[in-house]
Amino acid sequence: MLWHEHPKKKPLFLYIGIPMICLLLFLRLVLYFFKSDGFSGLSMLFPILLLCIVTFTLCSSAFFAAWVYQDCKKRREDPILWTAIVLIATPLIGLLIYFLRRPEPKKICPTCGHRISLKAKYCEECGKYVENKEDITTMSKPKTHHLKFIVTGTVSMVLILVCLAVFIVNAAAGNGINTDVTSDEKIWNLGTIQMNSNIYHNGIWKLDFKSASDGFIKEELFSIQAPKTQMLYADISCGTVPDDATLTLWLVQDETVQSFDVTALSKPLELPLNQFKNGQLYVRLEIHGVKDVTSKIFLQ
Template sequence: MKHANNKSRLLLSIGIPVILLSVFLRFGLYYLKSDGFSGLSLLLPILLLSFLLFALCTSAFFAAWVYQDCKKRGDDPVLWTIVFFLATPFMGLLIYFLRRSEIKTTCPVCGHRISVKAKYCEECGTHVEKEENSVMVRQGTHHLKFIIAGVMSMVLMLVCLAGFIVSAAAGNGINTDVASEDQVWNLGTISMNYNTYLDGVWKLDFRSAGEGFVKEQNMTIADPDTQRLYADISCGTVPDGATLVLWLVQEDTVKSVDVTNLSEPLEYPLNEFKNGKVHIRLQINGVEDTVSEIYIQ
């Protein structure tokens, strides 16, 4: 039994750091992939990461209490801890409270496990002294430190979540300026068939997107005097007032072209730009079923 408990503690001590490490790793990879969250205030990812960390802490503290409570009641602590994590903290606690076993004590005569509320042993009929029951009842809530830490983590988790939602809804710290040199962040969604950038060719095929949604790809200008931007774009569905605008942004040089109804591929000169990276953006305003191929040559 002692060996099993040590093994359970070892699994928990390894599992929790692994979960935390995976969260930090995923956050770091996303940070690198998004060019350091360019266009997004650092407050928002910090709030989001804090929410995830406090959510994990909440789960860990309540799971620790469930583990100890199971041991006290003679249940399988590892099994209930796994159930708790799979069901998420709130549902896990609810299921546990509904299904957990009653606290029992041992009959002083035959050793049979009986309820602490029982007056007589179910096995041998021995009268159980009330003093023994009183001692069990007066034990109070055990491992209170886990409950307090879990509640504090839950409060901090909700505060971070509320701060993230309020800041995102208000647009604070989010760059939505399509003419900005920084990355444009979208609060809406896009339904894509594919989005690829291979050998300098950007291919985007989408069904629909939120109003004003901006999809972008960084390209490189090697010789602005001789190179041109080529855009072959076809909008399958164009409701009244819908548009698709192509933007070229490089520092203070910003150009835009309405490419909603191109009769032939666009050839756009780049002599007003300079060597280096340029942001190529498609601002989607209601068009649907669009196929595009854009490159610099």
């Protein structure tokens, strides 16, 4: 029995699978929200835009895949295979692949069951005369089927481009992103850093990186418990220091801000914390051109 001879079944993966994926993405966003202190330092506009981009991408894939599914059934091809290809390869690439390999509509030879073109007058398998004027008339007046899937998929793609454009414009302008090194909130960097390792364990922060974008800020959150007796120790070594390159250590807590040039330390830095109070302390390294840096920072 051929696939098209089975009773019609609704593509449940479109009705169950896509909503489940969207739900998982939403839950991941919520978990990240709490883990990162509520996106401190980053406007909620950005995660919302990212969520919209992902959602509209899934919608676009689902609508185009639904159209491909119906088109394959009409052409008596395997709809599950081509639907999976469209979903996996993304809407644009998936549709391009499908249209490049899209077969012409076919009918079944009533004598031998071989699939032949709707325009064929004779079966290429058994040679019997199988002209069907109704099919030829249909082919002479092609009409786009399931147009609603095409329209909604296209609208979803337009919304993807709109959200992406808004995201890029705001990110390039720095709107809604906290890049103030003296801020008592989480810093978000638009640049990149090439790290070997970044470990924070038992109150010890070990950072080893090769290079970073100019002005990149790497930070860690420490906890002060006895500011009158505790000291901050920073053992930092810069392997490569080009002209005008600097590495600055920042200590930030509420309105209290201290900075130290640690580009060329001859010995580990020891800093008293008596100007601070019990609570969280942001320890930041502001990178300007230095490379091959190793650091070990802790409170004791």
